[in-house]
Amino acid sequence: xxxxxxxxxMELLRLRRxxxxxxxxxxxxxxxxxxxxxRLIPLTKVVRELRRRVEGLLREAFxxxxxxxxxxxxxxxxxxxxHSQNPLQVEATTEPLLNLRLPIFxxxxxxxxxxxxxxxxxxxxxxxxxxxxxxxxxxxxxxLIPLAEKEKALQxxxxxxxxxxxxxxxxxxxxxxxLEETTRFIQMKLSEVERSNLTRLMxxxxxxxxxxxxxxxxxxxxxxxxxxxHGSRDRPE
Amino acid sequence: xxxxxDDGDTRYAYAVGRIRTLEAxxxxxxxxxxxxxxxxxxxxxxxxxxTDYGEEFGEERVASLQExxxxxxxxxxxxxxxxxxxxxxxxxxxxxxSTQDYQNIxxxxxxxxxxxxxxxxxxxxxxxxxxxxxxxxxxxRSQGFSTHLRKAVEAGLSYDTPEWIDIAVDHEMFRFxxxxxxxxxxxxxLGFIQLILDxxxxxxxxxxxxxxxGLSFLEKALFFNGWGEDTMSLHRDRFLKAFESPWExxxxxxxxxxxxxxxxxxxxxxxxxxxFASLEKLCDDCRMEYLRSTRLMTFGVEPVIxxxxxxxxxxxxxxxxxxxxxxxxxxxxxxxxLPEVF
Numbered sequence: 001x002x003x004x005x006x007x008x009x010m011e012l013l014r015l016r017r018x019x020x021x022x023x024x025x026x027x028x029x030x031x032x033x034x035x036x037x038x039r040l041i042p043l044t045k046v047v048r049e050l051r052r053r054v055e056g057l058l059r060e061a062f063x064x065x066x067x068x069x070x071x072x073x074x075x076x077x078x079x080x081x082x083h084s085q086n087p088l089q090v091e092a093t094t095e096p097l098l099n100l101r102l103p104i105f106x107x108x109x110x111x112x113x114x115x116x117x118x119x120x121x122x123x124x125x126x127x128x129x130x131x132x133x134x135x136x137x138x139x140x141x142x143x144l145i146p147l148a149e150k151e152k153a154l155q156x157x158x159x160x161x162x163x164x165x166x167x168x169x170x171x172x173x174x175x176x177x178x179l180e181e182t183t184r185f186i187q188m189k190l191s192e193v194e195r196s197n198l199t200r201l202m203x204x205x206x207x208x209x210x211x212x213x214x215x216x217x218x219x220x221x222x223x224x225x226x227x228x229x230h231g232s233r234d235r236p237e
Numbered sequence: 238x239x240x241x242x243d244d245g246d247t248r249y250a251y252a253v254g255r256i257r258t259l260e261a262x263x264x265x266x267x268x269x270x271x272x273x274x275x276x277x278x279x280x281x282x283x284x285x286x287x288t289d290y291g292e293e294f295g296e297e298r299v300a301s302l303q304e305x306x307x308x309x310x311x312x313x314x315x316x317x318x319x320x321x322x323x324x325x326x327x328x329x330x331x332x333x334x335s336t337q338d339y340q341n342i343x344x345x346x347x348x349x350x351x352x353x354x355x356x357x358x359x360x361x362x363x364x365x366x367x368x369x370x371x372x373x374x375x376x377x378r379s380q381g382f383s384t385h386l387r388k389a390v391e392a393g394l395s396y397d398t399p400e401w402i403d404i405a406v407d408h409e410m411f412r413f414x415x416x417x418x419x420x421x422x423x424x425x426x427l428g429f430i431q432l433i434l435d436x437x438x439x440x441x442x443x444x445x446x447x448x449x450x451g452l453s454f455l456e457k458a459l460f461f462n463g464w465g466e467d468t469m470s471l472h473r474d475r476f477l478k479a480f481e482s483p484w485e486x487x488x489x490x491x492x493x494x495x496x497x498x499x500x501x502x503x504x505x506x507x508x509x510x511x512x513f514a515s516l517e518k519l520c521d522d523c524r525m526e527y528l529r530s531t532r533l534m535t536f537g538v539e540p541v542i543x544x545x546x547x548x549x550x551x552x553x554x555x556x557x558x559x560x561x562x563x564x565x566x567x568x569x570x571x572x573x574x575l576p577e578v579f
Contacts, residue, residue, distance in 0.1 A: 122403020128513030
């Protein structure tokens with residue numbers, strides 16, 4: 001669609017500059033889209049694998065916990081769990097990628113990092129199944145934090161990719177064609193003005209030539225000195 | 238304690254008669270099997286409609302796990318009330334119910350050490366109510382406790398980590414139990430405490446062996462042997478020797494003891510599937526088998542004690558079945574952990 005602009009040479013120059021800029025932007029955005037895509041695909045695989053693992057671990061842990069819960073007195077279970085000495089601290093920072101800030105989660109002060117989970121309760125009245133359930137939960141948590149990090153990164157990358165793709169499409173199918181069309185229109189308009197000027201000048205020249213010819217044919221030297229009829233008002237008598 | 242249990246304590250004639258009626262209302266194996274095989278939650282309700290739980294579960298007024306827990310807690314309360322009412326010997330009553338007091342002591346000490354409010358985990362079934370024990374503890378009036386509870390408080394307060402507080406208080410509890418059982422002089426009670434101690438040590442042995450802590454931790458965590466080598470009780474040295482042994486060889490250290498099968502089968506299952514379900518089931522079954530011997534007794538406190546534990550066992554079965562049905566645990570998995578009925 002042609003833009004609503006004045007078909008002047010200035011506008012043409014301005015539009016040409018805009019086209020150049022749009023093409024450069026398109027190229028850069030296209031490269032960004034490719035880079036985002038290049039990072040997104042392996043990350044999707046990692047997230048899918050991590051999620052499958054976490055879901056499996058959580059399912060197993062939950063089943064074990066239910067069995068432990070069934071075999072224990074409710075108050076013993078509550079007192080065993082509520083006084084946990086395994087606090088979890090996660091440090092959240094960010095890492096720049098393109099124009100994004102991807103999250104980084106790191107365990108800072110936690111026994112969760114240890115391969116074996118040490119229960120914060122005694123043995124009497126508690127179930128061994130509770131130990132294994134909490135171990136499974138710990139294992140799930142070790143994977144859950146990286147999963148959260150990766151899923152958030154994936155979400156941000158996917159959002160950015162969508163935005164970039166929209167911009168690329170807008171440049172490719174809308175802005176650049178519109179600017180080109182407008183440029184073509186202005187060029188045509190300017191050519192037309194050029195042609196019309198040329199025609200006018202040719203007409204003037206023909207007229208002058210005609211007057212000269214008439215003078216020569218009449219043999220009157222004075223007539224030759226006489227100004228042309230249409231220019232008589234400009235000349236002094 | 239007078240009169241001697243062995244002579245046939247006729248004071249318990251009424252109590253035993255009442256217990257026999259209550260025992261008849263306990264869920265039998267067939268019904269438990271039907272419960273396990275029930276295809277959904279509603280079917281378990283319809284099976285329970287024919288039992289002692291008909292009033293609570295019959296009209297399907299109970300829908301959530303929280304409501305089920307409430308019903309089970311009411312039934313538990315009823316069992317403890319029956320026990321308190323029918324147990325005529327204060328020493329025995331104190332011995333059996335003290336486990337709840339020790340539980341409350343642990344909750345309060347851990348709460349004061351970690352700063353976590355855990356009053357909701359206080360048990361109401363002890364000799365002292367949860368509220369009373371909390372008041373005495375918070376006021377720092379340890380003289381308000383009986384000597385054995387005071388010792389447990391002192392032992393617990395000398396540690397600052399929840400697991401060691403638990404272990405210290407539990408050790409005091411078993412010390413009290415063994416002393417009180419000897420004092421009472423009832424063979425059934427002595428044997429029962431011994432059985433509980435052995436089974437706890439077996440489970441602790443496998444749990445530490447599987448986890449971290451090593452031999453030194455096991456040495457500290459194992460309950461002392463209150464009876465020595467002259468009894469059938471398992472001496473802690475057996476566990477210490479068997480600790481480093483591969484699982485196939487463990488049962489040989491317990492050869493010709495009543496627990497050989499528990500150790501062999503439970504240990505094998507643990508090694509194969511990484512689950513304590515079988516070991517815990519076998520331990521529960523051992524307890525039930527011992528308690529079943531009271532069925533032949535006409536007089537005495539033994540059937541009263543057995544009923545309390547049988548009811549606790551039944552509530553455990555129901556909790557497992559309900560959890561299984563509610564969260565889609567397979568019948569196989571439920572059966573693996575389901576203890577035998579009384």
